[in-house]
């Protein structure tokens with residue numbers, strides 16, 4: 001048990017060191033998140049005048065999108081780190097030691113979650129500077145962070161699965177492209193009531209991101225309303241269960257000996 | 259005591275695609291012995307190493323490391339062995355020191371012990387100066403030395419080295435040899451190394467097994483192997499072709515070969531035959547202008563048993 005904690009700790013530390021040494025792997029994602037915040041609040045805020053927004057501030061509306069994209073960046077890093085290890089042969093070297101197998105996967109995931117928290121906090125800080133008001137108060141901010149970590153975990157599970165299956169950087173990178181349809185076929189820029197195309201509406205309804213965004217928006221705009229929160233957490237929880245299970249299965253295969 | 263020993267019994271490894279890379283291989287390595295597994299490309303050397311070091315599962319037969327069955331208790335085997343694979347396995351974003359310390363922590367050293375051990379090993383492989391540079395900036399030779407240092411962190415009783423000097427310049431190669439010899443002779447570490455270089459096996463090993471196409475085709479001490487091919491070659495140079503021809507006439511009862519002014523005589527034992535040959539020649543007033551004796555090299559053995567000149571240095 002002690003070995004498990006030590007191994008997880010040292011491998012998490014390693015992932016963080018690697019992240020810090022390669023700021024270029026973090027910056028583009030942070031840039032995109034900030035981009036959502038500034039460009040869309042600047043350029044699209046006019047549409048918040050529409051009655052469907054029910055008087056909400058467009059900043060509050062777009063902030064969850066920015067947070068989700070930050071979460072995905074942090075989580076995707078976990079898979080990328082594993083791919084790097086597989087390609088460099090360090091993974092094989094680790095397998096030849098008595099290292100706790102779980103720690104090999106947990107290290108990058110925990111580091112990704114920490115990256116995600118830092119990025120989310122930065123974005124929240126920026127949003128507050130832009131005049132953000134959180135209806136649900138401090139508890140609401142915690143809910144935002146929880147949603148970010150939950151979604152991050154789900155995406156980390158997914159990216160680890162793809163990484164361990166594909167075992168090469170290109171394929172793993174291609175796997176993260178799922179991020180785009182997930183983020184854009186949703187209530188990303190306008191509420192559901194304003195989406196006119198039937199197919200887009202259907203896509204938004206089945207897209208888990210929609211419920212995540214709704215949950216986050218509810219604490220920002222409406223205060224404590226249970227229904228979107230519960231739905232949001234159920235959806236995120238289910239996504240976590242699915243992707244983490246998949247990642248455990250593929251990890252087991254990667255650790256098994258040929 | 260079985261600690262430090264390797265026993266391989268009728269080992270077979272068939273890959274998923276039905277290809278049998280190792281086919282019924284058996285050998286025993288005693289504690290403190292240096293064993294060389296010699297073979298051309300694709301012979302099955304790396305496959306054997308992977309099975310012996312728990313990375314790959316065997317298909318049939320058995321492997322016992324320090325008395326522990328590799329298939330039954332791989333976890334325990336990992337504490338006994340240190341492995342340098344053919345391809346180095348380093349995280350290129352970490353420094354030499356960080357990699358060594360991390361390895362120490364994985365083997366249950368405390369932070370302090372790990373950093374002490376790292377310092378010690380950096381000195382052993384001559385990387386103290388480079389300790390705080392990330393390994394991506396290392397040359398091939400430096401990477402190999404670091405890789406070797408990482409496998410030594412937990413003081414394994416058995417060291418596996420898969421082609422430890424392939425692609426290294428002579429200087430780096432000598433320094434790796436020196437370290438292997440030190441570990442083997444001074445610390446009593448059992449060494450299992452694979453190589454395509456005969457001189458390397460000749461230089462380091464107490465026992466050599468030659469593998470080709472997944473099967474062991476010859477084996478023994480370096481001296482025994484050389485003896486099995488057995489013949490020495492005496493070359494004599496004469497001042498003119500006529501003299502050389504005359505010499506051939508004189509020696510025609512022996513295994514003689516003539517090229518221009520040169521005569522080659524193949525003998526079981528050159529040291530015994532040479533005085534007799536010279537006396538015979540002298541009786542006819544012949545005296546070679548230059549003379550040399552070549553003992554068989556492992557190259558000759560290798561080429562003969564593997565039926566290829568591939569990998570001969």
Ligand SMILES: Nc1ncnc2c1ncn2[C@@H]1O[C@H](COP(=O)(O)OP(=O)(O)OP(=O)(O)O)[C@@H](O)[C@H]1O
Pocket residue numbers: 273274275277278279297298299300301302303304305306344454
């Ligand atoms: N994972 C694998 N699946 C199928 N066949 C494999 C696999 N790994 C190796 N082989 C095959 O097994 C044979 C032996 O390979 P191995 O790597 O053990 O040779 P080697 O003696 O180490 O050669 P080299 O000197 O080139 O390193 C080769 O024909 C190779 O193609």
Ligand SMILES: [Mg+2]
Pocket residue numbers: 303304305344420421
């Ligand atoms: Mg090999």
